[in-house]
Amino acid sequence: QMPRGNLETVHHRALVLAQLRKWLDSLQFKEAFMCMRKLRINLNLIYDHNPKLFLDNAETFITQLSSINHINLFLTELKEEDTTQTMYPRSEDARLPPYKVPGTKVDVVCDALRNTMESMDPNKYCLSILTAHVRKTVPELEIALQKVHELRVNPPAAAVGAVSAEEALKYLLFLVNVNDLYEHSLGTYDFDLVLMVAEKSQKDPKEYLPFLNMLKQLEPNYQRYTIDKHLKRYNKALVHLSQCGKEHFPEVLQLVKEQKLYTEALHLFATDTTQYKELTIAFAEHLVGQQQMEQAGLLLWRCGETHSALQSFVSCCSWRHALCVAQLIPLPPDQLALLARDMAEKLSEQRRYAEAALLLDQYANDCEEAILALITGAVWDEALRLIHTHRRQDITETNLKPALLEAFSSQTAFLEAQMSTFTRHRNRLAVVREQKLKARADMLDEEGPDCVDAELYSEASSVLTGSKYSQSNSRISSRSSKNRRKAERKKLSLKEGSPMEDRALIHALGEIITTVDKMREEVHGLLKMLVLFESERQAQRLQEQYAAALSLLESAVTEVWPDNTALNNTTLTGPNSTANSISASFQQQIPAAAAPQAQAQDAEILVAPKMRNNIKWKLTV
Amino acid sequence: QMPRGNLETVHHRALVLAQLRKWLDSLQFKEAFMCMRKLRINLNLIYDHNPKLFLDNAETFITQLSSINHINLFLTELKEEDTTQTMYPRSEDARLPPYKVPGTKVDVVCDALRNTMESMDPNKYCLSILTAHVRKTVPELEIALQKVHELRVNPPAAAVGAVSAEEALKYLLFLVNVNDLYEHSLGTYDFDLVLMVAEKSQKDPKEYLPFLNMLKQLEPNYQRYTIDKHLKRYNKALVHLSQCGKEHFPEVLQLVKEQKLYTEALHLFATDTTQYKELTIAFAEHLVGQQQMEQAGLLLWRCGETHSALQSFVSCCSWRHALCVAQLIPLPPDQLALLARDMAEKLSEQRRYAEAALLLDQYANDCEEAILALITGAVWDEALRLIHTHRRQDITETNLKPALLEAFSSQTAFLEAQMSTFTRHRNRLAVVREQKLKARADMLDEEGPDCVDAELYSEASSVLTGSKYSQSNSRISSRSSKNRRKAERKKLSLKEGSPMEDRALIHALGEIITTVDKMREEVHGLLKMLVLFESERQAQRLQEQYAAALSLLESAVTEVWPDNTALNNTTLTGPNSTANSISASFQQQIPAAAAPQAQAQDAEILVAPKMRNNIKWKLTV
Known part of the structure; x- marks a missing residue:
């Protein structure tokens, strides 16, 4: 290599960029790549220069670069940043029509190249394919691990450039933190894979072997639940645990309560099971804690917990629902009347006189109080109707007329x-x-x-x-x-x-x-x-x-x-204005x-x- | 008098106005008046120059002018126009603080001068006082006539300047159209006065005497009614007619209908009389014609015409009131149910489902139809309540649930x-x-x-x-x-x-x-x-x-x-803007x-x- 500062290696950047653009436009990726690598120009430009052109010609790009290392280099250097906006701005008249990719740039490029390579030669490009998985915004470690595992189970024919599982894993460990990889290998529930990763790592076998052995003894669903829980994947854990049979239901309930997975859990059990009912009650209790009384009441009602439902409905003044469950229980008439009277009082406090009157009239059988509530609330029409329905014209004289004159004054x-x-x-x-x-x-x-x-x-x-x-x-x-x-x-x-x-x-x-x-x-x-x-x-x-x-x-x-x-201000622009x-x-x-x-x-x-x-x-x- | 065009009579208007203003400011009304009269300057300026000063010194003005003729001249020339705004504008710096009179200018000046003259010497200023009455925006002819009549009944002691009734009437006839005066004299119900005016007029006695004689023979209230009606003063006519006894009530009713004096008429009769009832019914009929069904119903209801009231209420969907009167009639149960059903249908057409349901449930005893109405109207809470009250849970399955899913889709x-x-x-x-x-x-x-x-x-x-x-x-x-x-x-x-x-x-x-x-x-x-x-x-x-x-x-x-x-636009005033x-x-x-x-x-x-x-x-x- 020439010593730094040598004149021959100094290039005018604008000239270089112009040349690069020509190459890229004419799909000469190889030339562009080598030059950029040499002059330390950000490789993102290859894509950014013309995203559509690049994506349409991904296969050409792979074929020209050919080298696994070069492909990996390109993948590793990908960033969300658009280098034509930041480092290498385009000239005014070279603007492209806006091209919108579905998703983020990095993911789009990784997926496009990976798909291309898989269709070309999955064995040859194995390591680049793994790189493409790992480089995604959310690294697809499990898929990558799965591919390594496949290599081990079905070793490829010794074709040109084919890699062994061993080599692939080594490469992965070079790209990714070993602990992350270990955790994700657990997430595949594949103990061979776990052991393979664990052995490559510097973990102490005394640490992981007992855990793995314990796991191996468990019933498959419970095993997966344990792993999911270990990895804090609570949704998956819940699904697996729910398949472990009734004896594990207390654990289900605990998990649901701890992680507030009520709605998710309800989907996992048939509505006519006791588990469903227990979960519903737990959910309702949770909602009560959140001051969502009405929904709690609805849940309790639908699973037959009418007494608790009644309590919830009463506490949130959902009087129509309260009456429904009261009649489902069924409350004896005198208690129903008492309930109606209580709720009517609450409603009156909230100035909901018409509703209070309905309760008093129809459920407490106290038409007089009902009429008085309507008069207090100035619901004149309805007061008159009840007066005539119950033939209590006396109230017109004693209460209605004075109330009308008072309303007039006020x-x-x-x-x-x-x-x-x-x-x-x-x-x-x-x-x-x-x-x-x-x-x-x-x-x-x-x-x-x-x-x-x-x-x-x-x-x-x-x-x-x-x-x-x-x-x-x-x-x-x-x-x-x-x-x-x-x-x-x-x-x-x-x-x-x-x-x-x-x-x-x-x-x-x-x-x-x-x-x-x-x-x-x-x-x-x-x-x-x-x-x-x-x-x-x-x-x-x-x-x-x-x-x-x-x-x-x-x-x-x-x-x-x-x-x-x-x-x-309208005259401000007149002839005299300055x-x-x-x-x-x-x-x-x-x-x-x-x-x-x-x-x-x-x-x-x-x-x-x-x-x-x-x-x-x-x-x- | 000098021949026109003589130089001596030509005055510079600005100089004249300046002099007039000085005089008016120093309360020299006489000088100002004489000058203005001579030079044909509008007399309104005397007031307009400084309204407050003039009103505060009305007595000085009267005393100085002294001549009845001059005062009359001033009164006759009064106009609403403010001459300082139109003919004789003030200079910029002579603006007065705004002075707002209560009422119109002409009325204020007439009343002020009249009050002053009455307190000074009503006999002496008699003719001017009459002028002030006649010159008002709405001429007070009756008051003026009344004063003439008084002069005749109590002739004033032969003081200086006192005028006879004869003279005063003559003067009035000079100011006002004779027919107007005759009509107004009728309005005083004073036949002496009428005759006095009629004699002075050129009316044919063969024309007015039979009419007056006919009137004289009538009962006093009916006489006044006849006069009021002749003068198209229907409100007064109604009052007098209402005092003529029951035998004239058909005429009352006719007058009320013709002139639409319903509310006025109702005030004239006690509420427990048959007349009151007849008037109410007539009023209600009128309101029906005006499409004010509900008020018509209320009026019919209060006077006991329950059947007609029911009709009115039904036609305007005032169903609560309709039920009240139906129960007052009382309608037999099957007819009440039919009524309820009819109104429920109307209400449903207006998308008032909750009300329709109440009618069906409580008055037609058809809880099923009621629940279906509520479901159609998406009034879910209330539908549930009725379902449980009537233990019709079957409807939940057959109608409520499918309706919910349909509502979800829509x-x-x-x-x-x-x-x-x-x-x-x-x-x-x-x-x-x-x-x-x-x-x-x-x-x-x-x-x-x-x-x-x-x-x-x-x-x-x-x-x-x-x-x-x-x-x-x-x-x-x-x-x-x-x-x-x-x-x-x-x-x-x-x-x-x-x-x-x-x-x-x-x-x-x-x-x-x-x-x-x-x-x-x-x-x-x-x-x-x-x-x-x-x-x-x-x-x-x-x-x-x-x-x-x-x-x-x-x-x-x-x-x-x-x-x-x-x-x-926010950058428009930047350094580059012109x-x-x-x-x-x-x-x-x-x-x-x-x-x-x-x-x-x-x-x-x-x-x-x-x-x-x-x-x-x-x-x-």
Whole structure:
């Protein structure tokens, strides 16, 4: 070899690469390979230069290289990196149409070459084939070992280049860590192979022989289970263990619980077996621990554990299912009534009055309580139905009518309060906007268009970008987006003079619109009842008040959410504008790229809440 | 008088106005008035110059003018127009703080001067007071007539300037059309007054005397009713007629029907009277004609017309109320069952299966049909409950389980279809955006930054402003906003190459997200049933598919609705940008002020649909 630094070995890289590309394009792989090897150019380029061309001509590549060592060298040097993007960028006009390989580059090349070699001459390319297995992203050690084992069982005819099992194993041990290989050989459940690897390794026979002997004495399935467990392959372990017969079922259960393999285990047993039932119960217990009461109940129910199922359903207020299993048990009538009453109470606490009433009426046989629950929940229609079904018109006088008048009072008072808050916020918003516009104009006048502070006072910027507040956001980007959103909301303070006051006001106004708009159904129901019970004055007042409220909200929408948020900027490109003035006002319009989150949220605030004007709620009063 | 054109009468208007303003500011109303009268300057300026000052000094104004004629002249010339805005604009720095009067200007001035004159000397200013009544926006002719009548009944002591009833009436007739005055005198129900006016008019006594004589013979309330009706004051007519006794009730009913005064009439009769009932029935009939069946039913119900009420309730599917009245009638059990069955069928047609089931179960005593309705409606929980309540587990096998598997198939197929459409639209959107960006860049390159056509190809502009399509909108601004919105939607064609294709795609993508996101509850319910009936494979598949769909949608959101809609513009103010380039890109960002409607709608499209990630739907499968 020439000494380093000799002028003859110095090549201009661009020239070399150009030559290489020519060779590769004309499928002269051998020339390219030798040159690259000599000049230490990354061999990945052979593939990267034109992936499709390479894959289509894998056989040519193998034939030309011919040498096992060279093929192995190429395989060993494969990396995910695309060298035409990093080390050896292409010139602009040599771009290839994008070619997408199915899977990762390394795996694709390994599989393609291996398939080619196997179809050409599996014996000759034996070592390269093993290399291709081992070099994959997830090394296929077991397949490689299996091939070595085959060589031992069926030694190839002494053809040219054929290798023995011995040699192959030696080569594998050179490529892979010996302990990894030993573990994987165990995973083949083939003790010959294990011994072969163990002997080649520097392991102490006193260590592995007793373990192997112990394994050999076990029943085949249990043996495989033991190995799988040793290798932490719990799914496989479970499958093998499940085939070991009933006496090993406690171990199954333990394994399932330890490794949380519930759903996997359930697939392994017939649904009518006791094992299936025991597994189901274990699963249900696990789900209870995870607070997934309803699914636990369903599992217990389906395997006949009705009492436990009942408990689960009750604890998650899944009252319909609870009733089903209660009737399956079957609970005696008085206990069923008690159960219904208990659940009704829980449901009432959750404001689910209609469901509570159904329980009280149909299962506790207490129509009075049922009607009272419906009245409390303002489910007027249903209350009336039960009153008439049970001929309890007395309750109409004693409870329903007073409740209706009370509902009328509270609704009108609520509407009044909402409207006064709305008007206050709306007026304040007008003031804040005026102030911001003025402050911004002053700023621009005083300090010229480049003044960044002006942005602080710009109404448009605070609505569009959140100005400086959105930037402080990026500092806390490690928080979850939910938290960030929460933090963002917090900054929206309604306190007078707060920097985001305008946005806070817009937000609050939107909330009021949504709240009041949601009342349509409620108001409609109440109006009907007021008409039915001749409280027409009240119906009239409520209808007028609600209609007035809706029209006030509707009329405010265009004012609070002006269609054109940048209205005051439209004249900025007039004849009197300068590059600086355009640029300055433009900056205030640019959404801050640093704060996409705030931007998205601002877009929400920018859009007026939808009013459901299609919902008819008015009567003729 | 000097001949016209004489130089002495020519005044420089600005000088005159300046002098007038001085006088008005120093409360020299007399001088101002005389000058204005002479130079034919609109008298409204006296008030408009400083409304608050004028109102605060109304007494000074009256005292200075003193002449009834002058005061009348001023009152007669009053107009709503603000002359300082139109004829005699103020100089910039003489702007007053805005002063808002309660009501319209003419009414405010009339009332203020009238009150002042009445407190000063009602006799002296009698004619001016009458003028103030007559000049109001809605002339108060009756009050004026009443005052004339008073003068006749109690003639004032012969004080200075006191006028007789005769004179006052004459003056009124000079101000107001005689027929109007006659009608209004009738409205006072005072025949003396009527005769007084009639005599002064040129009406033929043969015409009005028989009518007046006929009226005089009537019972007082019926007399007033007749007059009110003659004057088309139907509300008053109704009140008076309602006081005429039962024999006139048919007339009441006719009046109410003709003038649709139902609610007004109901207030005039006690609720326990037959009249009230008859009116209610008439009202209900009217509401039926207006397709307001439910309220009609409520009215008929409350007045005991249960059969008609039942009909109304049935026709509008108000089944709870229908049952109430059916039980009040009471319908015999077999008819009630038939009724329940009929309504259940209607409800099923409207996909209200849970309600249909309740009717079938509780009123038609047909639990099987009830359960089948619930299964059809995929109301699994409730179907199970009824199955167990009625111990009809056989239906689980024959209907429930097959329905579950079918629901599984249709849900997975639906999800698949939605996802493939979603991916197609999403890919196409990327292509369209790319094309627009490229086309826009080309345009800018070729024709320079002032090219307006470039905007046509700008993705940002089409999303933000709707470009030229929003302008065409202004041509149809006479249409209702609903129609406009519809027209706007129509333009969103998904056809390849349509100018708004990107917006149409975004809209379609948003719709798919909303639809799929809405399935959470449905999928959750189905998953539970699949687990209960040991169809865990299906549960697994559905859960995986739905989770994958949701995460695909979620991941697309930032791509379809990029947080930063003007991302490609952020570098435009870099060191290489010129005033022109800034201006050009800025123009594309400006929302078109001409199309606020499109803008609002665009804002909607700009905002990604909300996904309800807080709704837990997954099981552990």
